[in-house]
Amino acid sequence: xxxxxxxxxxxxxxxxxxxxxxxxxxxxxxxxxxxxxxxxxxxxxxxxxxxxxxxxxxxxxxxxxxxxxxxxxxxxxxxxxxxxxxxxxxxxxxxxxxxxxxxxxxxxxxxxxxxxxxxxxxxxxxxxxxxxxxxxxxxxxxxxxxxxxxxxxxxxxxxxxxxxxxxxxxxxxxxxxxxxxxxxxxxxxxxxxxxxxxxxxxxxxxxxxxxxxxxxxxxxxxxxxxxxxxxxxxxxxxxxxxxxxxxxxxxxxxxxxxxxxxxxxxxxxxxxxxxxxxxxxxxxxxxxxxxxxxxxxxxxxxxxxxxxxxxxxxxxxxxxxxxxxxxxxxxxxxxxxxxxxxxxxxxxxxxxxxxxxxxxxxxxxxxxxxxxxxxxxxxxxxxxxxxxxxxxxxxxxxxxxxxxxxxxxxxxxxxxxxxxxxxxxxxxxxxxxxxxxxxxxxxxxxxxxxxxxxxxxxxxxxxxxxxxxxxxxxxxxxxxxxxxxxxxxxxxxxxxxxxxxxxxxxxxxxxxxxxxxxxxxxxxxxxxxxxxxxxxxxxxxxxxxxxxxxxxxxxxxxxxxxxxxxxxxxxxxxxxxxxxxxxxxxxxxxxxxxxxxxxxxxxxxxxxxxxxxxxxxxxxxxxxxxxxxxxxxxxxxxxxxxxxxxxxxxxxxxxxxxxxxxxxxxxxxxxxxxxxxxxxxxxxxxxxxxxxxxxxxxxxxxxxxxxxxxxxxxxxxxxxxxxxxxxxxxxxxxxxxxxxxxxxxxxxxxxxxxxxxxxxxxxxxxxxxxxxxxxxxxxxxxxxxxxxxxxxxxxxxxxxxxxxxxxxxxxxxxxxxxxxxxxxxxxxxxxxxxxxxxxxxxxxxxxxxxxxxxxxxxxxxxx
Numbered sequence: 135x136x137x138x139x140x141x142x143x144x145x146x147x148x149x150x151x152x153x154x155x156x157x158x159x160x161x162x163x164x165x166x167x168x169x170x171x172x173x174x175x176x177x178x179x180x181x182x183x184x185x186x187x188x189x190x191x192x193x194x195x196x197x198x199x200x201x202x203x204x205x206x207x208x209x210x211x212x213x214x215x216x217x218x219x220x221x222x223x224x225x226x227x228x229x230x231x232x233x234x235x236x237x238x239x240x241x242x243x244x245x246x247x248x249x250x251x252x253x254x255x256x257x258x259x260x261x262x263x264x265x266x267x268x269x270x271x272x273x274x275x276x277x278x279x280x281x282x283x284x285x286x287x288x289x290x291x292x293x294x295x296x297x298x299x300x301x302x303x304x305x306x307x308x309x310x311x312x313x314x315x316x317x318x319x320x321x322x323x324x325x326x327x328x329x330x331x332x333x334x335x336x337x338x339x340x341x342x343x344x345x346x347x348x349x350x351x352x353x354x355x356x357x358x359x360x361x362x363x364x365x366x367x368x369x370x371x372x373x374x375x376x377x378x379x380x381x382x383x384x385x386x387x388x389x390x391x392x393x394x395x396x397x398x399x400x401x402x403x404x405x406x407x408x409x410x411x412x413x414x415x416x417x418x419x420x421x422x423x424x425x426x427x428x429x430x431x432x433x434x435x436x437x438x439x440x441x442x443x444x445x446x447x448x449x450x451x452x453x454x455x456x457x458x459x460x461x462x463x464x465x466x467x468x469x470x471x472x473x474x475x476x477x478x479x480x481x482x483x484x485x486x487x488x489x490x491x492x493x494x495x496x497x498x499x500x501x502x503x504x505x506x507x508x509x510x511x512x513x514x515x516x517x518x519x520x521x522x523x524x525x526x527x528x529x530x531x532x533x534x535x536x537x538x539x540x541x542x543x544x545x546x547x548x549x550x551x552x553x554x555x556x557x558x559x560x561x562x563x564x565x566x567x568x569x570x571x572x573x574x575x576x577x578x579x580x581x582x583x584x585x586x587x588x589x590x591x592x593x594x595x596x597x598x599x600x601x602x603x604x605x606x607x608x609x610x611x612x613x614x615x616x617x618x619x620x621x622x623x624x625x626x627x628x629x630x631x632x633x634x635x636x637x638x639x640x641x642x643x644x645x646x647x648x649x650x651x652x653x654x655x656x657x658x659x660x661x662x663x664x665x666x667x668x669x670x671x672x673x674x675x676x677x678x679x680x681x682x683x684x685x686x687x688x689x690x691x692x693x694x695x696x697x698x699x700x701x702x703x704x705x706x707x708x709x710x711x712x713x714x715x716x717x718x719x720x721x722x723x724x725x726x727x728x729x730x731x732x733x734x735x736x737x738x739x740x741x742x743x744x745x746x747x748x749x750x751x752x753x754x755x756x757x758x759x760x761x762x763x764x765x766x767x768x769x770x771x772x773x774x775x776x777x778x779x780x781x782x783x784x785x786x787x788x789x790x791x792x793x794x795x796x797x798x799x800x801x802x803x804x805x806x807x808x809x810x811x812x813x814x815x816x817x818x819x820x821x822x823x824x825x826x827x828x829x830x831x832x833x834x835x836x837x838x839x840x841x842x843x844x845x846x847x848x849x850x851x852x853x854x855x856x857x858x859x860x861x862x863x864x865x866x867x868x869x870x871x872x873x874x875x876x877x878x879x880x881x882x883x884x885x886x887x888x889x890x891x892x893x894x895x896x897x898x899x900x901x902x903x904x905x906x907x908x909x910x911x912x913x914x915x916x917x918x919x920x921x922x923x924x925x926x927x928x929x930x931x932x933x934x935x936x937x938x939x940x941x942x943x944x945x946x947x948x949x950x951x952x953x954x955x956x957x958x959x960x961x962x963x964x965x966x967x968x969x970x971x972x973x974x975x976x977x978x979x980x981x982x983x984x985x986x987x988x989x990x991x992x993x994x995x996x997x
Contacts, residue, residue, distance in 0.1 A: 193235040193332045194673070196223055197323055199278065199340040201240040201264045213244065213254065217262055220553060222665065223337070225439040229669025238264045239322045245271050267322045269315055276311035282340050283512070284308070290339060290363045291478045291572040292370055304375045313343060313695070320347035330354065333676060336387070338362045343379070345386035346697050353690060353699045354683045358676040359384060360391035362436070363574040364615070368403040379695040381409060385424045386698060388679040391432040391672055393575045393615040398433050407849050419675075426686070426701040426952050430679040434671055435615055437664040438580040444589065446557050453591045455558035460596075463562075467642055469504045470563035472556065472578045473570070475511040475548075477521045480611065480628040484569040485528040485544060487634025492536045492543060494635065498642060500541050504567075505559060508548040560585035561592060565641045567609040568616075569628045575615035579608050579623065583656045605649035606656065609637045619659055622652035689950065700950045709946050709957035711971055717942045718972045721910030724760055725901060727894055727923060729915035730767040730774075733948050736962050737916070747966065749780050754973040756783035762901060762908070766791065766890050768882075768919060770836045771802060790884065790919060791893020792838040805896065806838070806885055813870040814840060817883045820862055828855045839884035856881050877918050890915075891922030898930060909941045913955075914965055916948035924954040 202221035206214050217224060227236050246254055251268050258264040269277065285304060288295075295303050319341055323334060333356045336344050348355050371377055381404060384390055392398040398420070405411040405422055413422040413431075420431040446452055459468070469488075473479035488504050508525070511518045529544040536543050560566070566582040586606035593602065608623035610616065617625055624637040644652075686701040718724070731737060734748050744752075755763045764785035767774060771788035775795075778784055782798045793802045818833070821842045825831050830847035833840065842859060844852035859881050863874045871886050894913065901908060913920075913927045924945040947953040948965060959965055 191233055191235050193237060193328065194230060195237045195239060195323060195326045195332055195334045197239045197319060197334060197341060197344065198223055198337040199240060200243055201238050201266060203262065203264060205242055205244045215258065215262065219442065222436065225442065225665045226669035228439065229666040230673065236263060237326050239267065239319065239326055241267045241269050265322050265326050267319050269318060273311055273315060276308050277315035281308040281312040286339050289370065289374060290366055292366055294370065294373060309376055316341055316343040317347055319344055323348060324351060332356065333358065343383045343695065346383040346695055349386040349699055350697050353688045356676065356680040357387045358389040358391065358672065359387040360672065361397065364572055365392060365397040365400045367400045368407050371404050372408060377408060381405060382696060382698060385422065385429050387429065389430045389432055389676045391434065393435045394618060395433050398431050403850055425698055425950065427699065430675065432672055432675050434668055435619060436575050436577065437668045438577050438584060438660065439665050440584050440661055443557065443581060443584045446554050447561060447585055448589055448591065449554055452554040452558050455555055456561050456592055457595055459558055459562040463503055466501055466503050467565065468563045469502065469565045469567060470559055471504060471506040471567050474509045475518065475522060477517045478570055478572050480569040480571045481506065482524045482528050483628050483631065484567060484634065485525065485532060486631045487638060488543065489532050490631050490635035491638045495639060499536050502642065503543060503545060505545045505547065507551065507556060507559065508546065510550060557585055561588060565607040565609065568611055568614055569634060570611050570614050571628050573614045579610055579616055579620055580660045582606065583653065583660045586653060587657055603650045604653055605646060606653040607641045607644060607649055608656065609641060620656055622655040702950060702952065705956055706953065707957060709944065709959055711968055714944060714968065715971050717910060721942065722760060723906060723908045724762065724910040724912065725898060725908040726755065726761060726763045727766050727913040729917065729920050730765055730769065732916035733914055733962060733965055743777050751966065751969045751973050752781050752784055755969065756781060764897060766893060766923065787893045789836050789838045790888050790890050792888050794893065813867055813872050816866055817863055820866060824855055824859045828852060838888065839882055842881040843879060845879040889922045890919050891926035894923050895926045911941050912944040914946045914948065921954050928954065
């Protein structure tokens with residue numbers, strides 16, 4: 135790969151002068167931070183201009199589908215821009231320090247001619263710190279209105295493509311457009327990144343593939359992702375044909391944010407069910423272990439900008455509009471709904487609830503008015519048109535049935551209105567109802583609560599003094615993200631028209647003191663959990679999630695959307711076959727310890743018995759007089775005795791070392807004489823209960839232990855049952871000399887002091903005491919139980935028994951994952967190849983001793 139310095143020299147010699155006045159970028163982390171970098175990140179970036187210069191200023195790059203800009207064309211066709219102060223992306227800046235440089239990356243809501251793109255891009259960067267991503271119109275259509283709105287948006291809101299004639303089936307071409315668009319966004323983000331101290335924060339479902347493209351270019355990028363929409367349950371999400379690609383991409387982020395615990399729980403369930411990943415909570419933080427990286431989860435709902443709402447509420451136009459609304463609906467209870475026009479907002483269900491209320495309560499006719507503000511639809515399609523038609527039809531029916539010449543129960547405002555006018559309706563309304571059938575967050579209840587707090591001008595108009603408490607009433611769907619935080623609201627099932635009608639009825643019957651208490655409770659939460667609090671909290675957690683980036687060694691694996699980065703400790707590296715064989719040849723006495731399942735045979739193998747190749751390799755190793763070879767397994771001694779009967783000189787440590795045999799002719803030994811087995815009579819009935827209630831689980835009885843397996847059970851249910859079983863067993867066996875441990879899809883009860891580490895330690899000490907101290911120690915395993923072996927064998931280097939000669943130690947894990955081993959190999963097939971390489975040495979020595987070696991073999995052996 136051509137280095138940057140070399141490319142700069144080429145630039146200088148090609149006739150383009152190098153500008154020595156431009157600021158130098160900070161040194162890359164590979165130079166300034168401890169740790170080993172296997173693949174320098176800066177080589178993967180282009181030498182194009184980046185945003186700003188390297189300095190001590192902290193920079194955050196905010197990436198979203200659309201830039202927070204208002205765009206308009208004048209009569210001459212010239213584009214004019216202004217910052218949208220009401221956009222969430224602008225408001226979240228208030229959660230950062232004043233020294234933070236915030237750069238926005240996103241697309242524009244208008245099409246720009248290619249000839250104007252460079253000029254506009256420079257203008258937007260200079261004036262608004264915005265980097266536009268110019269998507270061609272056809273790509274924008276397929277990406278946003280196609281894949282995002284027609285496939286992801288319905289699915290994430292729990293709508294499956296049941297009717298095949300609506301064109302709702304997965305379209306691979308639309309997904310390819312989604313991939314291309316995310317790739318273009320990644321290109322622009324790379325232009326924005328100036329130093330490796332920059333943080334990138336990606337927003338929402340439009341850009342879920344962006345983490346993969348960014349991680350591929352910068353392995354140590356500080357990357358956060360926040361999903362503003364719901365995340366569906368695993369049963370819904372798993373119907374998406376590209377489910378794995380999207381999940382793996384999200385896991386390339388360092389921190390993933392969700393509005394509610396439900397959405398995070400669904401995501402975790404998908405990761406465990408579809409990718410087999412494990413997650414756990416440590417000191418309040420949920421983390422997913424993913425190839426040595428810990429991907430953190432953040433659960434915090436977005437807030438509103440209280441100051442912005444209060445400032446708009448103080449505008450003379452707003453105060454005047456509040457007076458006008460209250461005068462117009464004087465003597466009536468004004469209810470308000472503010473929703474986008476889409477099929478998930480439940481507008482028609484809300485109107486049906488009002489209709490039922492008026493039907494059941496004639497006394498409320500002429501006294502209740504529902505003003506429904508309908509924001510323009512963000513997408514197009516047959517479903518949206520059907521929703522519009524249905525809403526207009528229901529509203530017309532209600533007004534015709536219960537209205538009069540001077541009274542309309544339903545007032546539809548289906549055109550765009552100024553923001554101050556919407557704020558005025560919030561402030562003037564007695565009740566606000568949000569009846570969405572599924573929504574990510576929905577900030578309408580928060581905005582309504584802040585606006586109902588009012589101000590001095592509005593209180594003066596109403597004849598209230600400054601000490602008067604304010605009131606508000608909220609009706610919120612239980613399927614809306616903000617619902618859990620509004621404990622004083624009436625929570626309703628939007629699909630139940632009776633439920634909605636009852637809530638509306640209760641809202642009309644509340645006392646002033648109840649309204650005050652509910653309002654104070656909501657305002658206290660909304661004012662303290664505003665948008666600045668949300669942004670600041672997310673940024674702090676992102677910084678925490680990235681703090682160990684440069685203390686790990688990274689490898690990039692996978693192609694395309696299956697790309698991921700493996701992050702491991704600096705001393706953990708792949709075992710070199712050449713170096714291993716060389717050390718093996720130099721050794722005069724060797725001790726080799728091999729795990730069985732997942733090491734010599736694949737974990738997924740149905741037939742667990744060793745094949746002829748494994749038997750042959752073991753026999754060759756055992757026949758070398760310099761070797762002491764042991765199988766160290768958790769399996770019972772009967773199975774191991776049967777499987778390895780052809781291996782006369784093979785040592786076996788069964789049941790994690792509870793039973794040990796030095797060769798086939800030797801007797802089984804145990805360091806635990808007179809074992810107490812009474813605890814089995816306590817543990818087995820408990821395990822039996824969980825086996826009967828957990829389909830796919832089973833009990834494996836051993837001489838020294840009992841093991842409960844749940845590999846074939848439902849992943850989530852099995853994990854839940856395993857934790858409960860562990861707690862149950864620990865309680866009932868608290869006075870017994872046993873330990874309860876969870877392993878890889880198992881819960882095991884075994885005597886105290888039994889582990890593979892102790893077994894290996896005892897075997898090595900026995901060799902030393904017999905004058906056979908090894909100068910070569912090798913240990914290979916793949917499971918959690920093998921970590922005890924690695925820890926034990928690594929400690930042998932400081933053992934005084936080996937002084938002055940220190941043995942060469944090879945503790946090797948099967949698979950790249952966090953481990954106490956110093957080396958790793960990829961899989962069981964590589965273990966077999968590694969052992970076959972060293973068996974050639976052993977077999978050649980045996981042939982020499984029997985006179986069966988040729989002159990060519992001797993030369994090969996010497997070489």
